Amino acid sequence: MSDRSPGATLRLTVGQAVVAFLGRQYSERDGVRRRFFAGCFGIFGHGNMAGIGQALLQAELDEPGLLPYHQGRNEQAMVHIAVGYSRQKDRLETFAVTASVGPGAANMLTGAALATVNRIPVLLLPADIFATRVASPVLQELEQPYGYDVSVNDAFRPLSKFFDRVWRPEQLPAALLGAMRVLTDPVETGAVTIALPEDVQAEAFDWPVELFADRVWRIARPVPEPEVIAEAAEIIRAARRPMIVSGGGVTYAEANDELRAFVDATGIPIAETQAGKGSLPYDHPLNTGAIGATGTTAANQIAAAADVVIGIGTRYSDFTTASKTVWQQQGVKFVNINVAGLDAVKQAGLPVVADAKRALPALQAALAGYRSDAAYQALATRLAGEWDARVVASHHNGFGAKNGLLAQSEVLGAVEAVMDPRDVVVCAAGSLPGDLHGMWRTRERKGYHVEYGFSCMGYEIPGGIGVSMAAPDRDVFVTVGDGSYLMMPTELVTAVQEGIKIIVVLLQNHGYASIGSLSESLGGQRFGTRYRYRSPESGRLDGGILPVDLAANAESLGVRVYRAKTLEELKDALARAKAATTAVMVHVDTDLYEQSPGGDGWWDVPVAEVSTIDSTQVARAAYEKHKLAQRTYVTPAS
Incomplete structure (x- = not known):
């Protein structure tokens, strides 16, 4: 040999x-x-x-x-x-x-x-x-x-x-x-x-x-065609209210610095998809935050009035477009920078098939001398500030105001406060991705890792292990609800075996918060979304809460667990977890029903067209009203 x-x-x-x-x-x-x-x-x-x-x-x-x-x-x-x-x-x-x-x-x-x-x-x-x-x-x-x-x-x-x-x-x-x-x-x-x-x-x-x-x-970096860049610049120069939608392609291309330079030079505000979260620091004056169904009021308001949308590395999922309701201007045009032709032609946009790190400097040069209106920039900055104030307020929602349980937004605020700027938050499914998309204040590149293409329950812990293996110099905070935790907790053993530090923040609310809330909005009365005994009287799953102890489960897998019920206990537990050198869990009881600040986005989930249930009939009427706002986005780019 x-x-x-x-x-x-x-x-x-x-x-x-x-x-x-x-x-x-x-x-x-x-x-x-x-x-x-x-x-x-x-x-x-x-x-x-x-x-x-x-x-x-x-x-x-x-x-x-x-x-x-x-x-x-x-x-x-x-x-x-x-x-x-x-x-x-x-x-x-x-x-x-x-x-x-x-x-x-x-x-x-x-x-x-x-x-x-x-x-x-x-x-x-x-x-x-x-x-x-x-x-x-x-x-x-x-x-x-x-x-x-x-x-x-x-x-x-x-x-x-x-x-x-x-x-x-x-x-x-x-x-x-x-x-x-x-x-x-x-x-x-x-x-x-x-x-x-x-x-x-x-x-x-x-x-x-x-x-x-x-x-x-x-690994190729396709360059844009000069003729296409010139056409894109012409479209953008004609815009009065342009905006950028930053997707995962920006980060995968390591084009964050190029994006910042482009935004600073042109004064065009940006909004971020789930994969694009952290494209710019949350406090950049022209970063309006998350867009779409789980977006901020700031980003969605800018989007509603936008006449040109510059999509960079986004595949325009239904959550990003709020099921094609977020852009409401008649004749809104799209310029799409993407390495994939499949995505570059979406919304009948002008396809700039190129790597973002190559395309953004070329487009910035073609737009030399162009800058969006100062009043428009000021509006984006003001709206972003107003949303951030709502987020900060939600971190102090008032523990025990209803039933002595912390709100999810309070937990996220405490987690964010203990993290270093370079630490990474990980999530995938349930109500947490929506709250994180709209509310998380990402400060550093690669500090936000939410799997929302497949939104797979059970991804959180193994995904967090992978992130920690890739970035051992950064603490990884895995935020997971009890529903997703029950899907795949076993890789905690792998973390223990390999000496991989992850901090699992387990929010125990005894049910499916996301689907429960969605069910309620669709007239489904949270059917099948709460963890309850089957009642002998009703024959339904509406009895008492199950005596499940997930903290004990994690301990049995070799993980140190800190339990918290109050905000002060949570802060102390998170500080202990941060100081640890091995895999740890912070277990906190949260309110299944308390809602975090919403950004008025919509998601197209069909409601039963006929029903004997009053709540379903009301939900169907609301659904049909929302459907009227959907657009095709097939206006020619030029």
């Missing part, structure tokens, strides 16, 4: 070849080279133990550091860890994830969908059924009468940006190179799946040594 001369071969199993290849892949952007795979997370079973598992063991013994192995507790959670890590690393690094055949592989499907929706690179290596079929049907094989080559892994096809199954060793080099092509493409990236039949993993083959040479994949 020492012969590396041209034409030489190495005799390795398919599993060993996979590990040897992955450990020598690098990404490069702006002259900085990084090892692309930080390691491999894996849970082993009969499908991958003797293949990928043996190869990881051999590498750990023979070449320490080539592809470090990390143990997970749940296959879906391992993918979430990889996503959290890669997102914090601006998609320039990631993990591989391996699982055994059948249920182990199928457990990764949700993670695959999340990665692809959020456009985050992660390599999935699920074991597969025997290529030889000699013992078929094997344990955990999905038998289908229409084809013997079908397994549960075929479910990855619509969820992956690249999928291949290696039936023979000869197919492996093409599969690996194809996988890397997609993983390092800022437009096409997402979940990449290479299914590995369990017998093929252990099969030996003579591989060309060139396959295992260090390989550098350059």
Whole structure:
């Protein structure tokens, strides 16, 4: 195996070849080279133990550091860890994830969908059924009468940006190179799946040594066409009330400084999507905050009157557009800077298909001498200040005003106060993402990490572990409700095992606050959203509160827990957690019904058209009124 001369071969199993290849892949952007795979997370079973598992063991013994192995507790959670890590690393690094055949592989499907929706690179290596079929049907094989080559892994096809199954060793080099092509493409990236039949993993083959040479994949920065920049500048110069919508593409491109320079030069106010939160510090005078369904009154008011919208790195989700109601001006035009043509043409906008770090300076130069009206800038600054005052007031909502429980906004205020500017807040699902989007006062780049493309319950703890692994010099505060916590608490064991510090702030309100509130607004009377005993009298789930102790659960997994009920107790607990060096939890009881300040955005969730329930009938009337405000946004850009 020492012969590396041209034409030489190495005799390795398919599993060993996979590990040897992955450990020598690098990404490069702006002259900085990084090892692309930080390691491999894996849970082993009969499908991958003797293949990928043996190869990881051999590498750990023979070449320490080539592809470090990390143990997970749940296959879906391992993918979430990889996503959290890669997102914090601006998609320039990631993990591989391996699982055994059948249920182990199928457990990764949700993670695959999340990665692809959020456009985050992660390599999935699920074991597969025997290529030889000699013992078929094997344990955990999905038998289908229409084809013997079908397994549960075929479910990855619509969820992956690249999928291949290696039936023979000869197919492996093409599969690996194809996988890397997609993983390092800022437009096409997402979940990449290479299914590995369990017998093929252990099969030996003579591989060309060139396959295992260090390989550098350059992350492209597409430049804008001068003609398109000129046209974009013409549209913006004609605007009276332009605004910027900053999305995740700004941060992934590391274009935050370019955005600030553009805003300072042009005086155009900005609003932020969930992924774009933190594009500029919250207190920049022209940052109006979150936009859309969970947006601020400031951003949504600016949006309602905007005549030109400059979208930068946004995919214009329904939450961003408030289900296409946030921009109300007739004939509003869009200029869209995005590396993805799919997003650049949305809202019939002028597509500037380019990297934000390249496009913004070019557009700023084309707009030399242009600046928005001073009164318009002053309006944006005033509205942002008024909203911030509401946020600060909500941090002191009045503990015990109703039932002795803290409001969620009070908890978030206390968490924010104890954090350093560079610390990171993590969340994904429930009512917390909406409150964080509208109220969180992000001060530093990469300080806000809310997974809201898939809004996957259970992402929070594993995602936070990935963030902490990517940024060990920053404290990571995982905010999670009891509903999401119950979905996937087991990776706390991984954090303890690996010595990874995360601070889990668990808000216990005995129900689903977000869906409960939504249900109430839709006339559903919070049906099925509270954790209650089934009442013997009514036969419904409207009895007493369940005696669930999630703090004790976390303690049983090896995590130190600080309990808090009052605001002073919470502040003390958070200070203790901040000073800790290992994974800790702060458990706080909160009010299920107390609402945080809202930004008057709307979200299109259809209401039953006919019903015998009065509350549903009232909600349907309100729904039809909101529908009248929806726009198509198909006005030509020029």
